[in-house]
Amino acid sequence: MGKDLSVRVCGVKLRNPVIPASGTFGFGLEAADWFDLNVLGGISLKGTTLEARPGNPTPRIAECAGGMLNAVGLQNPGVEALVAERVPALRACYGGAIIANISGFSIEEYAQACAVADRCADIDLIELNVSCPNVRHGGMAFGTDPKSAAAVTEAVKKATRKPVLVKLSPNVTDIVAIAQACADAGADGLVLINTLLGMRIDIKTRRPVLANTTGGYSGPGVFPVAVRMVWQVARACSIPVVGCGGVASAEDVIEMMMAGATAVQVGSENLRDPLACPRIVAELPEVMDRLGIDSLKDIIGIV
């Protein structure tokens, strides 16, 4: 029997729940030479700001047990280039959901960047990045306090008619309080989790491995943290939750959905396996069959 992999996120239908996560899939087009992007439920584009940014100095990457640290620091061409060049080029070969990930350094900047993204008909969803740990005076600063998370959500909702997903940081004491604040401020959905703040030291040079000193930890090691947070938030909030963090297999996708995720993002796994997303999509029907699942919609939040 044919399996139903489709899900709906904030009114946008996805052919399956698998979405490469922001920052681990460039601006989408890079991978078009390797596989047909149309197998993907959606694509979350690299974090974009109002103005172009060069990002942090190198090294930006460090290996660690169960994953990696990154401190790329939002290198991006700016939102005008995103809507004028990157998104139209991607849309020319991709029919699924395009998610623009927007970051900023002030509430006004977030709102302005989202207003620019709003003009682009090819962007289906906006992912508000209030959780980037690798930039100073912005990013995560907005996502670690319920009041500022609500304020930026509210300002952005006024700047766009597109559905707004707020991407949350795990580097907080109570993620449910932040999630509820965003939902109350009008967020249409939530994405969690962004990376966990980490650090490595080179014991030979007695210096941090990353030029930025600290970076975001991601990979299979964070998966149980992500599942726990998705479960907590999905139970407490009525808006859709997109699960993200350490997902590397079709089984992980199903586990994340059972925890309460409506769709699932695949992040670091794309770095070690450039064909991770198409592999996971291809594996889903067989794993569903083994578990007696006919439609993925039936298992969302079943735990």
Added chain:
Amino acid sequence: MKQGTFTILDNARLARDTFRMVLEGDCSAVTGSGQFVQVSVPGLYLRRPFSVSDRDGDRIVLVYKQVGKGTAAMAAMAPGGTLDLVTGLGRGFDVAAAGERSLLVGGSVGTAPLLLLARELQAAGKAFDVALGFGDAGLAFYVQEFKALGAQVKVATQDGSLGREGLVTDAIRALDGTYDYFYCCGSKVMMRVVSEALPFAGECSMEERMGCGTGICYGCSIPTTAGMRRVCADGPVFRKEEIVWERI
């Protein structure tokens, strides 16, 4: 870009802490010298990038220096074993840019990709000579391989145990020839010195800590005259004037 399983045909010590691994598999994505592959080392999360040092049909050669966990694990691998590789990565050397006579400049393990480049130059009927720099004689490799291709080869070692005592720039000075283009691979400092010392055009194969190796994570960006560009996908080979050396 192609992902596939490769069989280790040989994995032998080439110089001190330096190994030469011969791998057999689908090499159809490997289009030229200066490109690299990403090796998945069991037990480690991220793949490790290595330039393609030589190629013969479905066989590629990787030359690597044992510096960390990944390369230590590779050094212990026996022929007959397999490795998961992503091949055909990066934009390599521009053979068409070579003029009358080119200068190939290699530093330490950065010498590795110049061998395949030398074969391509020879196949294209382009003349070249080679200048190599190593710490000492025990670290030197490929001197005979370049000589076998008919090139003039000069070596400099920091302790004078092989060739001239000094740096690769001393090896360049020892060459007898007139050059109009160079190809360089070595440490960042060495490539900057070579780029500034040589009065003619050339290109350098850059190195940076990588995440993906495929262009999607932006972990390896370096400052260029066209802004921050990815070593893995926009490079690793850049023309010398494209690189903002004072910020490298």
